[in-house]
Amino acid sequence: MIEKGKISAFQMALMIIPTVTATAVLVVPSVTARVAGRDMWISPIFGSLVGFFSLFIVYQLHKHFPEKSIIQYSGDIIGRIPGKIIGLIYLFFLLHSSGIITREYADFIIAAFLPRTPMIVVMGGMILVCAFTVLSGLEVLGRAAQVFVPIFMATPLLFILLIPDLKLENIVPIMEHGMMPSILGAVIPQGWFSEVSLISMFLPFLTDCEKGGKWGIISVIVIILHLVIINIVCLLLYGESVTSYAFPVLNAFRYISVATFFEHLEAVVVIIWVMGAFIKISVFYYVLVLGTAQWLNLSDYRPIVFPIGFLVCLVCIWAAANGQELGRFLRSISPFYIPSIMTFIPMLLLLFAIIKKKMRNKRQPVPTNP
Amino acid sequence: MIWTVFAITVGVVLLILFEWPKMKQNQKKEKAAFVTLTAMGWLLAILLVFFPDMPGPTQMIEKLFKPLGKLIE
Numbered sequence: 001m002i003e004k005g006k007i008s009a010f011q012m013a014l015m016i017i018p019t020v021t022a023t024a025v026l027v028v029p030s031v032t033a034r035v036a037g038r039d040m041w042i043s044p045i046f047g048s049l050v051g052f053f054s055l056f057i058v059y060q061l062h063k064h065f066p067e068k069s070i071i072q073y074s075g076d077i078i079g080r081i082p083g084k085i086i087g088l089i090y091l092f093f094l095l096h097s098s099g100i101i102t103r104e105y106a107d108f109i110i111a112a113f114l115p116r117t118p119m120i121v122v123m124g125g126m127i128l129v130c131a132f133t134v135l136s137g138l139e140v141l142g143r144a145a146q147v148f149v150p151i152f153m154a155t156p157l158l159f160i161l162l163i164p165d166l167k168l169e170n171i172v173p174i175m176e177h178g179m180m181p182s183i184l185g186a187v188i189p190q191g192w193f194s195e196v197s198l199i200s201m202f203l204p205f206l207t208d209c210e211k212g213g214k215w216g217i218i219s220v221i222v223i224i225l226h227l228v229i230i231n232i233v234c235l236l237l238y239g240e241s242v243t244s245y246a247f248p249v250l251n252a253f254r255y256i257s258v259a260t261f262f263e264h265l266e267a268v269v270v271i272i273w274v275m276g277a278f279i280k281i282s283v284f285y286y287v288l289v290l291g292t293a294q295w296l297n298l299s300d301y302r303p304i305v306f307p308i309g310f311l312v313c314l315v316c317i318w319a320a321a322n323g324q325e326l327g328r329f330l331r332s333i334s335p336f337y338i339p340s341i342m343t344f345i346p347m348l349l350l351l352f353a354i355i356k357k358k359m360r361n362k363r364q365p366v367p368t369n370p
Numbered sequence: 371m372i373w374t375v376f377a378i379t380v381g382v383v384l385l386i387l388f389e390w391p392k393m394k395q396n397q398k399k400e401k402a403a404f405v406t407l408t409a410m411g412w413l414l415a416i417l418l419v420f421f422p423d424m425p426g427p428t429q430m431i432e433k434l435f436k437p438l439g440k441l442i443e
Contacts, residue, residue, distance in 0.1 A: 035442070096427045187442055296403050303393055303400045306385050307407035314414050318426040325428075332439035333432055340435075 002293050002301055003138050009211040011142035012202045013219035014149040019283045020051075020223045022152075022276035023104050024192040025249050028227060029234040031331055033242045036185025039175055040242075041235055044227035046186035051193030051220045054343040057350050058200040059213045064353050066209065070200045070346065071294045077352050086345060087295045093341040094288040095308075099315030100326070100334075101284060102126060105277045106316070107323050112250055112270060123316050130282045131309040134289055135302060138205055141282055148275040153222070155272050156229045158265060161256045166236040189227060191335040194342040196220060201287045246327075285312065371419060378415045382408060 032040040058070075065073040071090065075083030106123040114122065133141055175182070199216055206212050234248045237255065242248050253266040289308050293301035320326035386408060393400055417424060432439070 092427070096431070100428075184442070292403075296399065298400050298403055299397065300400060303389055303397070303404045304407055306389060307404060307411055310382075310385070310411040311407065311414070314411060314418060315427065318414075318418060318424070319428050321423070329428055329432065332442060333435045335442070336435050336438040337431055 002298065003205055003290060005137045005139035005142075006205055006207045007138055007142035007202065009206050009208050009215040011146055012199060012206060012212065013215040013222075014145040015142065015202070015279060015283050016196060016199055016216070016219045017222055017226075018145070018149055018152055018276040018279040019198060020192050020195050021226050022273070022280040023101055024189065024227060025230055025273075026104065026108060026247055027327070027330060028189055028192070029231050029248045030243050030245055031188050032185040032231065033235070033240060035187070036181045037177075037240055038171065038173070038235065039182035040185055041171075041228055041231040042175075042182040043185035044189045044224055044231065046183050047189035047193050048220055048224045050190040050339060050343060051196045051223070052217070054194045054197040054339075054346065055199070055213070055216045055220060057343065057346045058197045058203070059216065061346060061350050061353065062200065062203040062209075062212070064350075064357075067204055069204055069291070069294060070349070071291045073353075074349055077349050077356065084295070086349075087291070090341060090345065091288065091291050091295060093337075094284060094291060095311060095315055096319070097338070098281065098284040098288055098312045099319045100329075101277075101281055102312060102316040103319050103326060104330075105274075105281065107326065108247065109270075109274075111323070112247065112266070119317070120313075124313060126278070126281060127285075127309045127313050127316075129278065130285050131305055133278075133282045134286045135305050138202075138286065141279075141286055144282070145279050148279055152272055152276040152279075153226070155269060156226065156233075158253065158256070158269065159229070159233045161258055161262075161265070162233065162237065162252065165255050166233070167239070168236065170236050170239040171232070188331065188335050191338040193220070193223070194339040196223075197342045197346055198283065198287055200346065201290060285309070288312075374419050375416060378412065378419070382412045382415075 028044070029040065032043045036043050061070070061073065065076065068076070071087045074086040074090075077083065078086070102123050105126060106119050109122050110117060110119060133144060196216065196219070199212070203209070203212050230249055234242050234252060237252055238245070238248065245251050250266055250269070253269045254264075256265045257263045285308070289301050289305050292304060292308060298304070320329065389404060393404070
């Protein structure tokens with residue numbers, strides 16, 4: 001096996017939580033409000049169904065092939081050449097989305113804090129840090145998640161300081177136009193939820209495999225809570241005008257002012273958010289590097305870490321001409337693009353695997369003792 | 371522009387000098403993968419310097435998923 005490190009199911013859950021939430025908290029409130037209006041806080045709950053579904057599929061596939069990742073077992077299920085093609089699509093998706101995530105990170109940092117810094121410095125710095133993490137292996141990534149993610153998860157607690165500004169009447173009437181707006185609003189968060197299926201690359205390295213499914217479900221529930229709390233706070237704070245903010249959560253923290261001297265908390269929040277983005281980019285980058293090594297049957301993934309980091313940097317620049325174009329892509333294309341790779345392909349693989357097993361059982365009936 | 375190309379080339383050469391001694395004699399496949407990926411990166415970087423508006427992966431995906439994307443625009 002290429003990766004010799006082992007992680008616990010708890011560390012895996014901690015790695016998956018920021019993988020979904022880190023970029024979702026930036027855009028989800030304003031984008032869901034556009035469709036769902038006042039019911040936007042219900043949307044992540046509907047969106048999570050896709051998360052649970054992809055978790056279930058990936059876990060079932062893991063039960064069929066306990067020692068392998070999706071890149072390896074796709075070849076076992078549908079034959080060598082089609083398996084390689086599926087693997088290539090998967091790797092292309094990972095490369096493209098790592099580039100887009102890095103771009104989102106760089107755009108946010110430049111818009112919020114470093115307006116004069118060239119993008120290549122912001123992005124190159126992040127990729128370099130992530131490259132050293134990936135180079136150190138899965139165990140280091142798991143430990144880093146264990147250190148950073150609890151802090152990252154604690155940020156909604158800072159919303160307590162916002163309570164004086166919140167207007168409860170913004171939330172009523174709940175479901176004025178029925179369930180439909182909140183279900184339509186779930187179209188966008190469900191794209192992020194399907195990224196949960198990245199655990200298919202981590203499940204083979206768990207020390208406690210039987211707990212993998214349980215911790216996967218816990219991590220999806222934590223993600224739902226995180227997104228629902230953030231949506232509720234944005235709704236109570238801005239009402240329906242939340243759509244006019246590019247980064248509503250960041251602006252929400254700018255509102256915090258306790259006794260007029262405890263202000264500008266957004267600096268702290270961005271520091272914490274960068275930790276989450278670091279884990280997210282590292283997870284995508286790690287999965288991309290490990291997947292490429294498995295696809296090419298290499299004995300070690302370390303030599304290709306830096307070349308792939310270079311490619312991620314280039315795709316990051318190449319991905320979009322400007323922030324508006326990227327925003328449109330994230331709003332209208334990625335809700336279909338991410339699930340079609342992360343949920344639909346594993347689903348087809350699982351169907352094929354089940355059919356294949358049934359056929360084999362039919363051909364060779366299980367010998368029964370007379 | 372020529373300086374950007376020069377800087378990219380220097381960066382790639384440094385990357386190779388940093389990574390090459392770490393690989394063992396018998397890791398033929400790893401060396402091939404490393405060289406191919408680095409060459410791809412270098413070529414793409416040079417292309418992006420001269421044609422920054424080249425249609426990229428995002429445009430390709432956008433074309434593929436446009437009919438679905440229109441549903442929620």
